[in-house]
Amino acid sequence: MKRVEDNNRLQMMSSDEKGIETENKEQSWKPFFHLLRSVKLPWALIIVCTLVNLLQSQLGLLFPQYTEKIYAGDFSREIAGTAVAVVLGKALCMAVYQYVGRYTSHLNQMRFQNYIWRKLSRLPLSYFEKHEPRDLISRNTEDTLTVGEFLSYGISRILSTVYGFAGAFILIFGYDWRLAASMAVCLPLCYIVGVIAGRYYFKMNNRLQGKLADMTRYFSAVLPYITLVKLFGQENREEKNGEDWIERYYKTSFCNTLVSTAVSFATTMTTVLQTLVIILMGVWLVRDGSIDIGDWIAFYMYANMLNNSFTIIMNIWGELKRNQGCCARIAAVTGIPAEENPGTLGAGEISGDMEFRNITFAYHEKKVLDNVSFTVPYGKMTAVVGPSGAGKSTILHLAERLYTPDEGQILWGQKAAGEYELHSWRRAIGYIPQDAQLFAGTIRENIMQGVTGDIGEEQVRRAAMQADALEFIESFEKGFDTEVGENGTKLSGGQRQRIAIARALLMNARILILDEATSNLDAEAEYAIGQTLKELRKDHTILMVAHRMDRVKDADQIIVMEHTRIQGSGTHEELMQSNELYRQMVDLQAERIAV
Ligand SMILES: Nc1ncnc2c1ncn2[C@@H]1O[C@H](COP(=O)(O)OP(=O)(O)OP(=O)(O)O)[C@@H](O)[C@H]1O
Ligand SMILES: [Mg+2]
Missing domain, CATH: 1.20.1560.10 (ABC transporter type 1, transmembrane domain)
Known part of the structure; x- marks a missing residue:
């Protein structure tokens, strides 16, 4: 509205x-x-x-x-x-x-x-x-x-x-x-x-x-x-x-x-x-x-x-x-300065933990993260949970370097983010946003969006299969050549999200950052993405924002966010024991499912 x-x-x-705008x-x-x-x-x-x-x-x-x-x-x-x-x-x-x-x-x-x-x-x-x-x-x-x-x-x-x-x-x-x-x-x-x-x-x-x-x-x-x-x-x-x-x-x-x-x-x-x-x-x-x-x-x-x-x-x-x-x-x-990009290191071969160290960040005046610190261990799955508006997606935006923290820094492989060349940093991260955006074009063009160089049909199909998108893509008359419409409006929310996952996978990124959609997904798609994640975590570092608590149960680490701060962290079992907010969220979801 x-x-x-x-x-x-x-x-x-x-x-x-309003007149005619002149800055x-x-x-x-x-x-x-x-x-x-x-x-x-x-x-x-x-x-x-x-x-x-x-x-x-x-x-x-x-x-x-x-x-x-x-x-x-x-x-x-x-x-x-x-x-x-x-x-x-x-x-x-x-x-x-x-x-x-x-x-x-x-x-x-x-x-x-x-x-x-x-x-x-x-x-x-x-x-x-x-x-x-x-x-x-x-x-x-x-x-x-x-x-x-x-x-x-x-x-x-x-x-x-x-x-x-x-x-x-x-x-x-x-x-x-x-x-x-x-x-x-x-x-x-x-x-x-x-x-x-x-x-x-x-x-x-x-x-x-x-x-x-x-x-x-x-x-x-x-x-x-x-x-x-x-x-x-x-x-x-x-x-x-x-x-x-x-x-x-x-x-x-x-x-x-x-x-x-x-x-x-x-x-x-x-x-x-x-x-x-x-x-x-x-x-x-x-x-x-x-x-x-x-x-x-x-x-x-x-x-x-x-x-x-x-x-x-x-x-x-x-x-x-x-x-x-x-x-x-x-x-x-x-006259507006371009995005800062003073770094020279390539992030392509990076293998190490990603660390958020004392991050404070505000959109304009509004503080969204206040002295947030945690580590995303290499090869493991880290999940971020918390109420709506807690700042979960913002953490992912900062990880992608879409914004720069006001205080503190992000490190990867023990080097500050600013030391890496911006585009190589972003290419090293497969980002699947909460509201998966697609370009007007075919499914194939969208999946290949983030890659440069020659990509074979086989690789595109494999990425689609891993993202559990192959079946619905092939059910379309034109398959991978189906036009998705402006911002992907001809596809359902779940289909869009799975194409975004395939796109991120094809980039062969070092780390996958997934912002789980709060809505859009039907039970089948939910299940399919859950299975996809299970497969992906075998050979990827994953940082994901989750809204479904059953999705995070077996994560290696869960970060609980509440209004700009980290309220607790640990495994599901640890948090169930020690963290009231986490327990409440799990119980609430269990009640909802029961209803
Ligand atoms: N681009 C922006 N400009 C200004 N404020 C923003 C912007 N994006 C988010 N915010 C504000 O920052 C706060 C945190 O937003 P964020 O998207 O990180 O929340 P979230 O934890 O991901 O919530 P949800 O679970 O609903 O996705 C919110 O209060 C939101 O209104
Ligand atoms: Mg969000």
């Missing part, structure tokens, strides 16, 4: 509270330049793109001068030919700019994505607990697309626009100072209207994006848990919730349309006003004989150019801010 509660909580949060609240250009230094970008192409675009602007500046001459009656071949060449050259530049820009944009995005992806897979697990996959995906898709485009089209457009604007501004003063002055007076008005309109538009757009994000968040929080909605008969409630989110989004969207229409009307009116001034002034000056019609037409063309460039320049700030935000979001991922 947790997700549905989350949704309610989600509903209570205003979208402004770097204080935005600076540091992440942008850091990314430029870290990612190998196609600079030669970016420069080509910029130069071609600058050339296009230069040709744009030349064209009115030839038009002016033609209007003044110069129909010479040279003038007409150059005018045509200028127009064709401009079109060619535009085509090259589009093509090279698009290509560069894809390359940029690909390089950013590879860079983020390489970083992501090496981040500590704690990072993924704090960030939703959706958010990480959007950094690697939408944000990289924006920055990739900015570095191809964006920068060259900014430079060529500023160049065109400056050129047109200088040139119009070469005509008639009164025309130029009237234009110069209009520009600040356009600027003021543009700034005010831009600010409103930016705000409204942000709000709209926030509402869209909320709506998407709601749908993706509910849909994967639709079974829960049905089980608790919440269809009507969720239908209403969904409609509320949709309505909120569309209300904001209508408001946004109103504002953007008003904004666009205001900016159009300033342009109309400016054009009117130029036309009226032009008519007056031509009548007056101060300028000829050719000059006036050239001036008019430059004024238009100035206007267009000005509109683009007005948007540059928004574009820069958007890219700054994207870079900050990307840098918030890439």
Whole structure:
């Protein structure tokens, strides 16, 4: 039900509270330049793109001068030919700019994505607990697309626009100072209207994006848990919730349309006003004989150019801010240090006891293990038991080095865990988690997940057989080629767990760490896994968390955990004699079975 509660909580949060996430609240250009230094970008192409675009602007500046001459009656071949060449050259530049820009944009995005992806897979697990996959995906898709485009089209457009604007501004003063002055007076008005309109538009757009994000968040929080909605008969409630989110989004969207229409009307009116001034002034000056019609037409063309460039320049700030935000979001991922891995020793051939020495550990603020010490003897079976939430699975997470203890250390073969290379350490451990996770793919791919190098069909079958999975795998029409669905949803809990066992066995690990599922297993699967364990302990060191007390009776050592601490340890017989909690757990389970 947790997700549905989350949704309610989600509903209570205003979208402004959540907004669009940026971890770097204080935005600076540091992440942008850091990314430029870290990612190998196609600079030669970016420069080509910029130069071609600058050339296009230069040709744009030349064209009115030839038009002016033609209007003044110069129909010479040279003038007409150059005018045509200028127009064709401009079109060619535009085509090259589009093509090279698009290509560069894809390359940029690909390089950013590879860079983020390489970083992501090496981040500590704690990072993924704090960030939703959706958010990480959007950094690697939408944000990289924006920055990739900015570095191809964006920068060259900014430079060529500023160049065109400056050129047109200088040139119009070469005509008639009164025309130029009237234009110069209009520009600040356009600027003021543009700034005010831009600010409103930016705000409204942000709000709209926030509402869209909320709506998407709601749908993706509910849909994967639709079974829960049905089980608790919440269809009507969720239908209403969904409609509320949709309505909120569309209300904001209508408001946004109103504002953007008003904004666009205001900016159009300033342009109309400016054009009117130029036309009226032009008519007056031509009548007056101060300028000829050719000059006036050239001036008019430059004024238009100035206007267009000005509109683009007005948007540059928004574009820069958007890219700054994207870079900050990307840098918030890439700037996180990867999992620590200073060790150099290989753990492949290790044979010795694994020792937990004075381990204290907290997830964020919550202390889960407090000065825990015990040894997992080589070649023996150690079982950890205790009430729910005692910290049993956490011990296994630390053994896998998914987290690092806050105090104390784990040793293996009398050497500290940190001395071993992380990946070789993990490969030396066959870990079967409480909630066995599978990748979308075939059963074979899942069983072979942890192995590198050539693995024969025979080995895969043997691992499946040892895990008591062969029978059910072969009962499927496609056998080992059966697709398990996303997170193995096409398999039962017991089947998933047995595939996870086969996967761990195929790794030929030095130690097997098994977190027994609390649920999922039917009596038959329970029995089968019990038998599997019996076989495995003959030639494996096993550390297992057990929830069924009958499973641990013949373990070589049993650790009893209670709320962050070890309450006792020993064999079943010893603990039955000396440990009240253990005795209670055994009695409770016996009662349950009797009932
Ligand atoms: N990733 C996490 N972030 C924050 N707290 C966590 C996390 N994982 C576990 N906890 C908390 O740590 C405590 C110990 O959890 P742990 O999973 O080790 O218990 P457990 O003994 O395995 O319980 P169970 O028998 O139910 O599987 C619990 O209170 C749990 O809420
Ligand atoms: Mg657990």
